[in-house]
Amino acid sequence: MCLIKEICNIFYDSTHIPIMVTDNVFNSIYELGHTDNTKKLLFPIYNKNKLSLINPTCNCISLNEDNSMIAAYIRKQPRETEDYYFIIGPIKIAATLTLNEAPCRTKKCINYLTQFLSLIYANIMENFNKNYSPCVKQALEIVHKDFTKNLNVQQICDEINISKSYFCNIFKKETGHSFITYLNLYRIENSKKLLRNSTSSILDIALSMGYQSQSYFCRSFKKHVGVSPLEYRTIKES
Structure with missing residues:
Protein backbone atom coordinates (compact mmCIF):
# COMPACT_ATOMS: atom_id res chain seq x y z
CA MET A 1 0.00 0.00 0.00
CA CYS A 2 2.84 2.41 0.77
CA LEU A 3 4.17 1.97 -2.77
CA ILE A 4 0.74 2.71 -4.25
CA LYS A 5 0.58 5.93 -2.24
CA GLU A 6 4.05 6.96 -3.37
CA ILE A 7 3.19 6.37 -7.03
CA CYS A 8 -0.03 8.38 -6.72
CA ASN A 9 1.66 11.21 -4.80
CA ILE A 10 4.34 11.67 -7.45
CA PHE A 11 1.80 11.54 -10.29
CA TYR A 12 -0.57 14.03 -8.64
CA ASP A 13 2.18 16.42 -7.52
CA SER A 14 3.43 16.53 -11.11
CA THR A 15 0.13 16.75 -13.00
CA HIS A 16 -2.56 17.92 -10.53
CA ILE A 17 -4.88 15.39 -12.15
CA PRO A 18 -6.99 13.24 -9.79
CA ILE A 19 -5.91 9.63 -9.51
CA MET A 20 -7.63 6.65 -7.92
CA VAL A 21 -6.50 3.09 -7.32
CA THR A 22 -9.05 0.31 -7.10
CA ASP A 23 -8.87 -3.41 -6.50
CA ASN A 24 -9.87 -5.90 -9.18
CA VAL A 25 -13.57 -5.43 -8.43
CA PHE A 26 -13.19 -1.64 -8.56
CA ASN A 27 -13.45 -0.84 -4.88
CA SER A 28 -11.45 2.31 -4.18
CA ILE A 29 -8.42 1.63 -2.00
CA TYR A 30 -6.61 4.95 -2.42
CA GLU A 31 -7.38 8.27 -4.07
CA LEU A 32 -5.70 11.64 -4.41
CA GLY A 33 -6.91 14.99 -5.76
CA HIS A 34 -10.57 14.00 -5.85
CA THR A 35 -13.48 16.10 -4.65
CA ASP A 36 -17.08 15.09 -4.13
CA ASN A 37 -17.85 16.47 -7.61
CA THR A 38 -15.13 14.53 -9.41
CA LYS A 39 -16.12 11.32 -7.66
CA LYS A 40 -19.75 11.87 -8.65
CA LEU A 41 -18.63 11.94 -12.28
CA LEU A 42 -17.26 8.43 -11.86
CA PHE A 43 -20.41 6.91 -10.35
CA PRO A 44 -22.22 6.23 -13.68
CA ILE A 45 -19.17 4.37 -14.95
CA TYR A 46 -19.14 2.14 -11.88
CA ASN A 47 -22.89 1.60 -12.03
CA LYS A 48 -22.76 0.57 -15.67
CA ASN A 49 -19.78 -1.63 -14.93
CA LYS A 50 -17.91 -0.13 -17.88
CA LEU A 51 -14.65 -0.52 -16.03
CA SER A 52 -14.87 -4.29 -16.41
CA LEU A 53 -14.47 -3.83 -20.16
CA ILE A 54 -11.22 -1.92 -19.84
CA ASN A 55 -8.23 -3.00 -21.86
CA PRO A 56 -5.54 -3.95 -19.32
CA THR A 57 -3.06 -1.41 -20.69
CA CYS A 58 -4.98 1.79 -21.32
CA ASN A 59 -8.43 3.03 -22.18
CA CYS A 60 -10.14 6.41 -22.15
CA ILE A 61 -13.82 6.49 -21.23
CA SER A 62 -16.11 9.45 -21.89
CA LEU A 63 -18.10 10.58 -18.85
CA ASN A 64 -19.93 13.44 -20.53
CA GLU A 65 -19.21 15.82 -23.37
CA ASP A 66 -16.71 17.77 -21.25
CA ASN A 67 -15.01 15.13 -19.14
CA SER A 68 -13.19 11.85 -19.68
CA MET A 69 -11.32 9.42 -17.50
CA ILE A 70 -8.37 7.21 -18.26
CA ALA A 71 -8.06 3.74 -16.84
CA ALA A 72 -4.51 2.56 -17.10
CA TYR A 73 -2.20 -0.22 -16.07
CA ILE A 74 -3.32 -3.22 -14.15
CA ARG A 75 -0.34 -4.03 -11.98
CA LYS A 76 0.52 -6.34 -9.15
CA GLN A 77 1.94 -5.13 -5.88
CA PRO A 78 5.15 -6.94 -4.84
CA ARG A 79 4.31 -10.15 -2.98
CA GLU A 80 0.60 -9.60 -3.60
CA THR A 81 -1.75 -11.60 -5.77
CA GLU A 82 -4.37 -8.90 -6.24
CA ASP A 83 -4.56 -6.70 -9.32
CA TYR A 84 -4.85 -2.94 -9.06
CA TYR A 85 -6.32 -0.44 -11.49
CA PHE A 86 -4.78 3.03 -11.67
CA ILE A 87 -7.52 5.38 -12.83
CA ILE A 88 -6.57 8.86 -14.01
CA GLY A 89 -9.11 11.67 -14.10
CA PRO A 90 -11.67 12.85 -14.73
CA ILE A 91 -10.06 15.42 -16.99
CA LYS A 92 -11.46 17.79 -19.56
CA ILE A 93 -10.52 17.00 -23.13
CA ALA A 94 -10.18 20.00 -25.44
CA ALA A 95 -9.07 20.36 -29.05
CA THR A 96 -6.79 23.27 -28.19
CA LEU A 97 -5.78 24.92 -24.96
CA THR A 98 -5.45 28.51 -23.85
CA LEU A 99 -3.67 29.75 -20.75
CA ASN A 100 -6.87 30.01 -18.73
CA GLU A 101 -7.74 26.37 -19.47
CA ALA A 102 -4.87 24.83 -17.53
CA PRO A 103 -7.06 22.04 -16.00
CA CYS A 104 -7.86 20.82 -19.53
CA ARG A 105 -5.78 18.42 -21.58
CA THR A 106 -5.70 17.71 -25.29
CA LYS A 107 -6.24 14.20 -26.59
CA LYS A 108 -2.56 14.13 -27.53
CA CYS A 109 -1.71 14.24 -23.83
CA ILE A 110 -3.51 11.03 -22.94
CA ASN A 111 -0.75 8.70 -24.05
CA TYR A 112 1.84 10.89 -22.36
CA LEU A 113 -0.09 10.79 -19.08
CA THR A 114 -0.28 7.02 -19.12
CA GLN A 115 3.37 6.74 -20.14
CA PHE A 116 4.29 9.08 -17.29
CA LEU A 117 2.38 6.93 -14.82
CA SER A 118 4.12 3.88 -16.18
CA LEU A 119 7.55 5.50 -15.77
CA ILE A 120 6.75 6.46 -12.16
CA TYR A 121 5.64 2.92 -11.45
CA ALA A 122 8.76 1.43 -13.02
CA ASN A 123 11.04 3.81 -11.12
CA ILE A 124 9.39 3.11 -7.77
CA MET A 125 9.56 -0.63 -8.37
CA GLU A 126 13.20 -0.44 -9.46
CA ASN A 127 14.16 1.47 -6.33
CA PHE A 128 12.15 -0.91 -4.16
CA ASN A 129 13.70 -3.95 -5.73
CA LYS A 130 17.29 -2.85 -5.33
CA ASN A 131 19.55 -5.48 -3.88
CA TYR A 132 18.78 -4.58 -0.32
CA SER A 133 19.21 -7.32 2.22
Missing part, protein backbone atom coordinates in the same frame (compact mmCIF):
# COMPACT_ATOMS: atom_id res chain seq x y z
CA PRO A 134 15.94 -8.64 3.69
CA CYS A 135 16.33 -6.77 6.99
CA VAL A 136 16.96 -3.42 5.25
CA LYS A 137 14.02 -3.96 2.91
CA GLN A 138 11.81 -4.74 5.91
CA ALA A 139 12.99 -1.57 7.66
CA LEU A 140 12.28 0.54 4.56
CA GLU A 141 8.78 -0.91 4.32
CA ILE A 142 8.13 0.04 7.94
CA VAL A 143 9.42 3.58 7.38
CA HIS A 144 7.30 4.08 4.26
CA LYS A 145 4.21 2.76 6.03
CA ASP A 146 4.65 4.21 9.54
CA PHE A 147 6.86 7.31 9.11
CA THR A 148 4.22 9.45 10.84
CA LYS A 149 4.66 7.41 14.02
CA ASN A 150 7.33 7.83 16.68
CA LEU A 151 9.83 5.36 15.18
CA ASN A 152 13.28 4.62 16.52
CA VAL A 153 16.07 2.17 15.74
CA GLN A 154 15.36 -0.14 18.67
CA GLN A 155 11.70 -0.52 17.64
CA ILE A 156 12.76 -1.51 14.13
CA CYS A 157 15.33 -3.99 15.43
CA ASP A 158 12.80 -5.55 17.78
CA GLU A 159 10.23 -5.85 15.00
CA ILE A 160 12.55 -7.52 12.51
CA ASN A 161 14.44 -9.45 15.20
CA ILE A 162 17.97 -8.24 14.53
CA SER A 163 20.78 -6.81 16.66
CA LYS A 164 21.01 -3.04 16.77
CA SER A 165 24.73 -2.83 15.91
CA TYR A 166 24.41 -5.14 12.89
CA PHE A 167 21.30 -3.34 11.66
CA CYS A 168 22.86 0.14 11.91
CA ASN A 169 25.96 -0.99 10.02
CA ILE A 170 24.14 -2.75 7.20
CA PHE A 171 21.45 -0.07 6.84
CA LYS A 172 24.04 2.68 6.34
CA LYS A 173 26.13 0.51 4.03
CA GLU A 174 23.18 -0.26 1.73
CA THR A 175 21.26 3.04 1.80
CA GLY A 176 24.11 5.50 2.33
CA HIS A 177 22.34 6.99 5.36
CA SER A 178 21.91 6.17 9.00
CA PHE A 179 18.40 5.00 9.86
CA ILE A 180 17.52 8.30 11.59
CA THR A 181 18.82 10.36 8.66
CA TYR A 182 16.84 8.25 6.18
CA LEU A 183 13.71 8.59 8.31
CA ASN A 184 14.16 12.37 8.52
CA LEU A 185 14.70 12.68 4.77
CA TYR A 186 11.58 10.64 4.05
CA ARG A 187 9.52 12.72 6.47
CA ILE A 188 10.87 15.98 5.04
CA GLU A 189 10.01 14.97 1.47
CA ASN A 190 6.46 14.23 2.57
CA SER A 191 6.25 17.47 4.59
CA LYS A 192 7.12 19.45 1.46
CA LYS A 193 3.83 18.35 -0.08
CA LEU A 194 1.88 19.69 2.89
CA LEU A 195 3.84 22.94 2.86
CA ARG A 196 3.06 23.38 -0.84
CA ASN A 197 -0.52 22.19 -0.90
CA SER A 198 -2.06 22.92 2.51
CA THR A 199 -2.53 25.80 4.92
CA SER A 200 -1.71 23.68 7.97
CA SER A 201 0.51 25.33 10.55
CA ILE A 202 4.19 24.36 10.77
CA LEU A 203 3.48 22.76 14.15
CA ASP A 204 0.63 20.66 12.78
CA ILE A 205 2.76 19.54 9.85
CA ALA A 206 5.64 18.65 12.17
CA LEU A 207 3.38 16.56 14.41
CA SER A 208 1.67 14.88 11.44
CA MET A 209 5.10 13.82 10.13
CA GLY A 210 5.98 12.08 13.40
CA TYR A 211 8.16 14.81 14.93
CA GLN A 212 7.76 15.41 18.63
CA SER A 213 8.52 19.14 18.42
CA GLN A 214 8.33 21.95 15.90
CA SER A 215 11.87 23.12 16.65
CA TYR A 216 13.42 19.71 15.82
CA PHE A 217 11.39 19.53 12.62
CA CYS A 218 12.54 23.02 11.59
CA ARG A 219 16.19 22.23 12.35
CA SER A 220 16.06 18.99 10.37
CA PHE A 221 14.22 20.62 7.48
CA LYS A 222 16.72 23.49 7.19
CA LYS A 223 19.67 21.11 7.49
CA HIS A 224 18.52 19.00 4.55
CA VAL A 225 16.68 21.56 2.39
CA GLY A 226 18.73 24.70 3.09
CA VAL A 227 15.77 26.88 4.12
CA SER A 228 13.26 26.77 6.96
CA PRO A 229 9.79 25.26 6.39
CA LEU A 230 8.27 28.76 6.44
CA GLU A 231 10.80 30.05 3.91
CA TYR A 232 10.16 26.99 1.72
CA ARG A 233 6.40 27.62 1.80
CA THR A 234 6.91 31.32 0.99
CA ILE A 235 9.19 30.51 -1.96
CA LYS A 236 6.70 28.01 -3.39
CA GLU A 237 3.83 30.50 -3.03
CA SER A 238 5.68 33.36 -4.73
Whole structure:
Protein backbone atom coordinates (compact mmCIF):
# COMPACT_ATOMS: atom_id res chain seq x y z
CA MET A 1 0.00 0.00 0.00
CA CYS A 2 2.84 2.41 0.77
CA LEU A 3 4.17 1.97 -2.77
CA ILE A 4 0.74 2.71 -4.25
CA LYS A 5 0.58 5.93 -2.24
CA GLU A 6 4.05 6.96 -3.37
CA ILE A 7 3.19 6.37 -7.03
CA CYS A 8 -0.03 8.38 -6.72
CA ASN A 9 1.66 11.21 -4.80
CA ILE A 10 4.34 11.67 -7.45
CA PHE A 11 1.80 11.54 -10.29
CA TYR A 12 -0.57 14.03 -8.64
CA ASP A 13 2.18 16.42 -7.52
CA SER A 14 3.43 16.53 -11.11
CA THR A 15 0.13 16.75 -13.00
CA HIS A 16 -2.56 17.92 -10.53
CA ILE A 17 -4.88 15.39 -12.15
CA PRO A 18 -6.99 13.24 -9.79
CA ILE A 19 -5.91 9.63 -9.51
CA MET A 20 -7.63 6.65 -7.92
CA VAL A 21 -6.50 3.09 -7.32
CA THR A 22 -9.05 0.31 -7.10
CA ASP A 23 -8.87 -3.41 -6.50
CA ASN A 24 -9.87 -5.90 -9.18
CA VAL A 25 -13.57 -5.43 -8.43
CA PHE A 26 -13.19 -1.64 -8.56
CA ASN A 27 -13.45 -0.84 -4.88
CA SER A 28 -11.45 2.31 -4.18
CA ILE A 29 -8.42 1.63 -2.00
CA TYR A 30 -6.61 4.95 -2.42
CA GLU A 31 -7.38 8.27 -4.07
CA LEU A 32 -5.70 11.64 -4.41
CA GLY A 33 -6.91 14.99 -5.76
CA HIS A 34 -10.57 14.00 -5.85
CA THR A 35 -13.48 16.10 -4.65
CA ASP A 36 -17.08 15.09 -4.13
CA ASN A 37 -17.85 16.47 -7.61
CA THR A 38 -15.13 14.53 -9.41
CA LYS A 39 -16.12 11.32 -7.66
CA LYS A 40 -19.75 11.87 -8.65
CA LEU A 41 -18.63 11.94 -12.28
CA LEU A 42 -17.26 8.43 -11.86
CA PHE A 43 -20.41 6.91 -10.35
CA PRO A 44 -22.22 6.23 -13.68
CA ILE A 45 -19.17 4.37 -14.95
CA TYR A 46 -19.14 2.14 -11.88
CA ASN A 47 -22.89 1.60 -12.03
CA LYS A 48 -22.76 0.57 -15.67
CA ASN A 49 -19.78 -1.63 -14.93
CA LYS A 50 -17.91 -0.13 -17.88
CA LEU A 51 -14.65 -0.52 -16.03
CA SER A 52 -14.87 -4.29 -16.41
CA LEU A 53 -14.47 -3.83 -20.16
CA ILE A 54 -11.22 -1.92 -19.84
CA ASN A 55 -8.23 -3.00 -21.86
CA PRO A 56 -5.54 -3.95 -19.32
CA THR A 57 -3.06 -1.41 -20.69
CA CYS A 58 -4.98 1.79 -21.32
CA ASN A 59 -8.43 3.03 -22.18
CA CYS A 60 -10.14 6.41 -22.15
CA ILE A 61 -13.82 6.49 -21.23
CA SER A 62 -16.11 9.45 -21.89
CA LEU A 63 -18.10 10.58 -18.85
CA ASN A 64 -19.93 13.44 -20.53
CA GLU A 65 -19.21 15.82 -23.37
CA ASP A 66 -16.71 17.77 -21.25
CA ASN A 67 -15.01 15.13 -19.14
CA SER A 68 -13.19 11.85 -19.68
CA MET A 69 -11.32 9.42 -17.50
CA ILE A 70 -8.37 7.21 -18.26
CA ALA A 71 -8.06 3.74 -16.84
CA ALA A 72 -4.51 2.56 -17.10
CA TYR A 73 -2.20 -0.22 -16.07
CA ILE A 74 -3.32 -3.22 -14.15
CA ARG A 75 -0.34 -4.03 -11.98
CA LYS A 76 0.52 -6.34 -9.15
CA GLN A 77 1.94 -5.13 -5.88
CA PRO A 78 5.15 -6.94 -4.84
CA ARG A 79 4.31 -10.15 -2.98
CA GLU A 80 0.60 -9.60 -3.60
CA THR A 81 -1.75 -11.60 -5.77
CA GLU A 82 -4.37 -8.90 -6.24
CA ASP A 83 -4.56 -6.70 -9.32
CA TYR A 84 -4.85 -2.94 -9.06
CA TYR A 85 -6.32 -0.44 -11.49
CA PHE A 86 -4.78 3.03 -11.67
CA ILE A 87 -7.52 5.38 -12.83
CA ILE A 88 -6.57 8.86 -14.01
CA GLY A 89 -9.11 11.67 -14.10
CA PRO A 90 -11.67 12.85 -14.73
CA ILE A 91 -10.06 15.42 -16.99
CA LYS A 92 -11.46 17.79 -19.56
CA ILE A 93 -10.52 17.00 -23.13
CA ALA A 94 -10.18 20.00 -25.44
CA ALA A 95 -9.07 20.36 -29.05
CA THR A 96 -6.79 23.27 -28.19
CA LEU A 97 -5.78 24.92 -24.96
CA THR A 98 -5.45 28.51 -23.85
CA LEU A 99 -3.67 29.75 -20.75
CA ASN A 100 -6.87 30.01 -18.73
CA GLU A 101 -7.74 26.37 -19.47
CA ALA A 102 -4.87 24.83 -17.53
CA PRO A 103 -7.06 22.04 -16.00
CA CYS A 104 -7.86 20.82 -19.53
CA ARG A 105 -5.78 18.42 -21.58
CA THR A 106 -5.70 17.71 -25.29
CA LYS A 107 -6.24 14.20 -26.59
CA LYS A 108 -2.56 14.13 -27.53
CA CYS A 109 -1.71 14.24 -23.83
CA ILE A 110 -3.51 11.03 -22.94
CA ASN A 111 -0.75 8.70 -24.05
CA TYR A 112 1.84 10.89 -22.36
CA LEU A 113 -0.09 10.79 -19.08
CA THR A 114 -0.28 7.02 -19.12
CA GLN A 115 3.37 6.74 -20.14
CA PHE A 116 4.29 9.08 -17.29
CA LEU A 117 2.38 6.93 -14.82
CA SER A 118 4.12 3.88 -16.18
CA LEU A 119 7.55 5.50 -15.77
CA ILE A 120 6.75 6.46 -12.16
CA TYR A 121 5.64 2.92 -11.45
CA ALA A 122 8.76 1.43 -13.02
CA ASN A 123 11.04 3.81 -11.12
CA ILE A 124 9.39 3.11 -7.77
CA MET A 125 9.56 -0.63 -8.37
CA GLU A 126 13.20 -0.44 -9.46
CA ASN A 127 14.16 1.47 -6.33
CA PHE A 128 12.15 -0.91 -4.16
CA ASN A 129 13.70 -3.95 -5.73
CA LYS A 130 17.29 -2.85 -5.33
CA ASN A 131 19.55 -5.48 -3.88
CA TYR A 132 18.78 -4.58 -0.32
CA SER A 133 19.21 -7.32 2.22
CA PRO A 134 15.94 -8.64 3.69
CA CYS A 135 16.33 -6.77 6.99
CA VAL A 136 16.96 -3.42 5.25
CA LYS A 137 14.02 -3.96 2.91
CA GLN A 138 11.81 -4.74 5.91
CA ALA A 139 12.99 -1.57 7.66
CA LEU A 140 12.28 0.54 4.56
CA GLU A 141 8.78 -0.91 4.32
CA ILE A 142 8.13 0.04 7.94
CA VAL A 143 9.42 3.58 7.38
CA HIS A 144 7.30 4.08 4.26
CA LYS A 145 4.21 2.76 6.03
CA ASP A 146 4.65 4.21 9.54
CA PHE A 147 6.86 7.31 9.11
CA THR A 148 4.22 9.45 10.84
CA LYS A 149 4.66 7.41 14.02
CA ASN A 150 7.33 7.83 16.68
CA LEU A 151 9.83 5.36 15.18
CA ASN A 152 13.28 4.62 16.52
CA VAL A 153 16.07 2.17 15.74
CA GLN A 154 15.36 -0.14 18.67
CA GLN A 155 11.70 -0.52 17.64
CA ILE A 156 12.76 -1.51 14.13
CA CYS A 157 15.33 -3.99 15.43
CA ASP A 158 12.80 -5.55 17.78
CA GLU A 159 10.23 -5.85 15.00
CA ILE A 160 12.55 -7.52 12.51
CA ASN A 161 14.44 -9.45 15.20
CA ILE A 162 17.97 -8.24 14.53
CA SER A 163 20.78 -6.81 16.66
CA LYS A 164 21.01 -3.04 16.77
CA SER A 165 24.73 -2.83 15.91
CA TYR A 166 24.41 -5.14 12.89
CA PHE A 167 21.30 -3.34 11.66
CA CYS A 168 22.86 0.14 11.91
CA ASN A 169 25.96 -0.99 10.02
CA ILE A 170 24.14 -2.75 7.20
CA PHE A 171 21.45 -0.07 6.84
CA LYS A 172 24.04 2.68 6.34
CA LYS A 173 26.13 0.51 4.03
CA GLU A 174 23.18 -0.26 1.73
CA THR A 175 21.26 3.04 1.80
CA GLY A 176 24.11 5.50 2.33
CA HIS A 177 22.34 6.99 5.36
CA SER A 178 21.91 6.17 9.00
CA PHE A 179 18.40 5.00 9.86
CA ILE A 180 17.52 8.30 11.59
CA THR A 181 18.82 10.36 8.66
CA TYR A 182 16.84 8.25 6.18
CA LEU A 183 13.71 8.59 8.31
CA ASN A 184 14.16 12.37 8.52
CA LEU A 185 14.70 12.68 4.77
CA TYR A 186 11.58 10.64 4.05
CA ARG A 187 9.52 12.72 6.47
CA ILE A 188 10.87 15.98 5.04
CA GLU A 189 10.01 14.97 1.47
CA ASN A 190 6.46 14.23 2.57
CA SER A 191 6.25 17.47 4.59
CA LYS A 192 7.12 19.45 1.46
CA LYS A 193 3.83 18.35 -0.08
CA LEU A 194 1.88 19.69 2.89
CA LEU A 195 3.84 22.94 2.86
CA ARG A 196 3.06 23.38 -0.84
CA ASN A 197 -0.52 22.19 -0.90
CA SER A 198 -2.06 22.92 2.51
CA THR A 199 -2.53 25.80 4.92
CA SER A 200 -1.71 23.68 7.97
CA SER A 201 0.51 25.33 10.55
CA ILE A 202 4.19 24.36 10.77
CA LEU A 203 3.48 22.76 14.15
CA ASP A 204 0.63 20.66 12.78
CA ILE A 205 2.76 19.54 9.85
CA ALA A 206 5.64 18.65 12.17
CA LEU A 207 3.38 16.56 14.41
CA SER A 208 1.67 14.88 11.44
CA MET A 209 5.10 13.82 10.13
CA GLY A 210 5.98 12.08 13.40
CA TYR A 211 8.16 14.81 14.93
CA GLN A 212 7.76 15.41 18.63
CA SER A 213 8.52 19.14 18.42
CA GLN A 214 8.33 21.95 15.90
CA SER A 215 11.87 23.12 16.65
CA TYR A 216 13.42 19.71 15.82
CA PHE A 217 11.39 19.53 12.62
CA CYS A 218 12.54 23.02 11.59
CA ARG A 219 16.19 22.23 12.35
CA SER A 220 16.06 18.99 10.37
CA PHE A 221 14.22 20.62 7.48
CA LYS A 222 16.72 23.49 7.19
CA LYS A 223 19.67 21.11 7.49
CA HIS A 224 18.52 19.00 4.55
CA VAL A 225 16.68 21.56 2.39
CA GLY A 226 18.73 24.70 3.09
CA VAL A 227 15.77 26.88 4.12
CA SER A 228 13.26 26.77 6.96
CA PRO A 229 9.79 25.26 6.39
CA LEU A 230 8.27 28.76 6.44
CA GLU A 231 10.80 30.05 3.91
CA TYR A 232 10.16 26.99 1.72
CA ARG A 233 6.40 27.62 1.80
CA THR A 234 6.91 31.32 0.99
CA ILE A 235 9.19 30.51 -1.96
CA LYS A 236 6.70 28.01 -3.39
CA GLU A 237 3.83 30.50 -3.03
CA SER A 238 5.68 33.36 -4.73
